[in-house]
Structures are given as structure tokens and as C-alpha cells.
Amino acid sequence: MSPGDEHDGYGGSGQTRTRLPEGNTGDVHGGPRRPARGSRSLLMGVGVVVLLVAAIAFANRGGDPSDPPASSGTPGKSATAPTGTRPVPHANGTVPTGHAHDEQGAQSAAANFAAALGSPDMYQKGPREALVRAVYAPEVVDARVADLDKAYGDKTLLGRMGLQEDGTAPQGLTFVARTIPVGAKVESYTPERATVSVWHSYLFGLAGEESKNPVSEAWYTKTYELLWTGGDWKIVDVRQKDGPVPVGRDQRASSAQDMADAVEQFGGFTYAR
Template identity: 45%
Template structure:
């Protein structure tokens, strides 16, 4: 069979392949026909293609190394890059390479955030986690959290109304006793899971940050009348730079945005309790 006949046959054997069912076109590269190649055929085109491929690989490696070795100050502007009219770009929630969180306070809540938009977002996100935790349902731990996260003036004004809101009657509706404890054999669940953060405004001393979150709350147990449910909301914080960290001056919540629920089957109370015990929470940094 001549070389031309072989090419004609190969062009009609399998022009397409259903890769993953997508009917993508498969490009067939020239094959080495060995002894079928006429004597004297030049190897120039094949050698040129090999050289071009090798150069391309080297260029990509150099670019990758240069990207990996960028300093902290060579990335996007503080707070993440944005598109036109403030629309977040695809990299606005990506890791920046900076590390604004330097430690944790006595409450175990991250502290030492950067004095910029990124640090304010990280502070608000971590504060959302703490303020939505089970520790808020016990007076002692709630007071420690409030004193740690709010300005002294705001904390003093907030603790009294909060104590009234977390009344024994309210706790009883959740299945807790007057001290905020779950009954034996049950697990009380309250977790706030941030989905994203947005800078509403920021300067050297003040910031307004909104955090979109989903949450879990309810009692997991065989006798529970309030099973664990999900909720969605937005938590907006007015922050002030006090001393060496961001502190909350005031905050407000609203419901949503709420996605369409999925069609997953709800797990049993035992599965939920086990998951809560086995999977710890996160701290967040941007």
C-alpha cells in the first residue's frame, strides 16, 4: 500500500471519537511509517515541531516559577481585584498570599488582623463564625466573646439586652436548659459558615463589611422536636480600628440570599451528631 493510499484510508476510518459522550473532534497526528517512507525524505518539519514544543515548555516553566516567587506586594490591590463597577472578579476570593491573622485571643478567636480591606474582611468573617457558635447560648462564654470582639462601649451596651434575649424560655424552646446545656444523649448544633465577604466601605480607622453565610441550628437527638436545619443570611458589621485590631461597633443581620434547596435526603440525628463531633470548624483569612 502506498503512502497516499494509507492516508486516504486513515482519513475515513475514525474521523471522530465520542470522548465522554461529547462528540469531540480527535486530531490525528502524522505517524512514523518506518520503511514505508521514501528514501531521501527530509526530517526538517518534524525536528522543527519538536524544537518549538521544547521551547514552549521552557517558557511555561519560567512563567510558572516567576508567578510562584512573587512577593506579597506584587499581587492585586488590597481587598481583591474587581471588575467594572465593583463587580468581583474570579480572583476576588482567592488566597492572596498574605497572612493577616497572627494569633488567637483568650477566647480562641483569631486576632491580629491587617489594617486594610483584606484584614477587615477576614475579621468580619471570623467574627461571624464566633457569634454564630454554640458558645453564644451560654452566658459566661457569650460575655467573653462579646468583650473580645466589640469595642468596650458597644460591649457594655450589648450584654444586657443579649442576656434578656437568651432567656430560659428561649433556650427551652431550643431544647436547652437554663444554662444552655443540651440534654443527655443529644447534641445542640449552631454553626455559621461564611460563603463570601464584601467591603462596603473602608478607610484607615473604619470599615463596613458584609458577610454572606449559611448556618446550621437545631437539636440532634432521638427525642428532639427541633431538628438541625439550615438557614441563609447576610451579616453586616461596622468595624473600628481600636488599639491593634478591628473591633465591632455595631452589626445587623438580614435573611438571604437563599439558594434553591437541593434534593438530598436528610440524614438521621445520629449521623448529624457524629458529623458535628468529628468535623471541627474553621478559621478564615483572606
């Protein structure tokens, strides 16, 4: 019985029907017996299912690159939500490339850059330079390579982190450095320049039984000044501030081995909207 039919009564009359002995097809009141209204309920149920399937298919469609962007009247235009636009099609090493030349593409680029610049590659000279050259604009990249070499290549700093001089983890330990974007917001936008803030959590530390710097979590907001150049968004400048920081739940911390296994088994994402 479908919702709405439970109070209709049998045949819609509100009366109780009595099944007569076999062979008598009449009604207790002498008239022909009317069929139950199950067909109406069935049609209504089928209609709801068809509409539900269609809605799910539309929400999960891959979209076509030529599809027009969502109208300005779409609720939650600036919220982090799926739009149907396909993810970025290419990569420069480990960094996605080919972001859309619009606000959505700028947000995707900023989130992808946040994930890349928060990876273990930043602590090793060769991978760091390749990564920085992939995400920074040509006019600033040489200066950024030099600045970041000084910051991330400091042997004293690496030692305090528990890393070796080449930026790798000691034997038996797993180096964890992973940025997890939670959301992105366009602060300002023109076709040539965009300012996008990315709110994210950051996992950092060494996983292993002998670790003196266990993996911990922190929360930041990074604001990226982006320039459209060479057919993609590139970074001109980055600013960072703490938080917003959520209240931690009363959860028991996982073992060092569980954390190391998780980092090795669960890959990162390409962030696109």
C-alpha cells in the same frame, strides 16, 4: 503525539515513510532520512508543565506580611478569593485576632466574628461574655454584654430551643449552632472605620434520636460596623437581614446520628483572605 502535531505528517513532509530493511539508512526518495519532530513536541510539553507548576505555586504561596496589597486593577477585587496574604496570627480565646489594617483585614475580621457569634458559646453565660468582650469595641462592650445576656439567657427561649437552663444540650443530644460564611463585601472603608457585609448560612438545632428541634439551615446577611482600635478591628454595631436564600436541592436529609457525628468530627475554620 501532542496537539498540533497530528496533521504534520512524518518529518513534516506530508509523505508516507517506509522502513527499509535493516542496514539501509536511505530514504525511499534517495535522500538521508530526517528525524521525527518529537523533540519539538517534547520541549513544548516541558515548557507547558513548567509554566503550569509555576502558576500553581504562585497561586498557593503563603505570601509575606510585608507584601503590598493587590493593585486596584486586579479583577474581582471585592470578590471572595485568595490573595496570598497570610491568615491572622493570634487568637483571644476562640476568636482570631491580629487582622490586617486594610479592607481585606476588615473582611476577614467580619467573617471570623460572624462565625464566633454564631457558635454554641453564645448560649452559655461565661463563654458568651468572654466572646463578646473579645469582638466588640471597648466603648460598647459593656452594654452589649448586658443586652446579649438578656437575649440568650432567657430560660423560656432556651426551653423552646430544647436546651437546658445553662444553655447546654440535654444528655444524649448534640447542640448544633454553626455559622458558615460564604462571602464578604466591603460597603465602605476608611482606615478608622469599615462597614462589611457577610453572607452566610447557619446550622441550628439539636442532633439526636429524641430531638424535637432537628438541625435545619437558614441564610442571612449580617452587616458589621467595625472600628480600628487597639491594633485590631472590633464591632461597634451589627445588623441582620434574611437571605439571599438559594433553592434547596432534592437531597435526602441525613440521620440525626450522622449529623451529630459530622458536627463533632468536622471543625470550623478561621476565615482569612
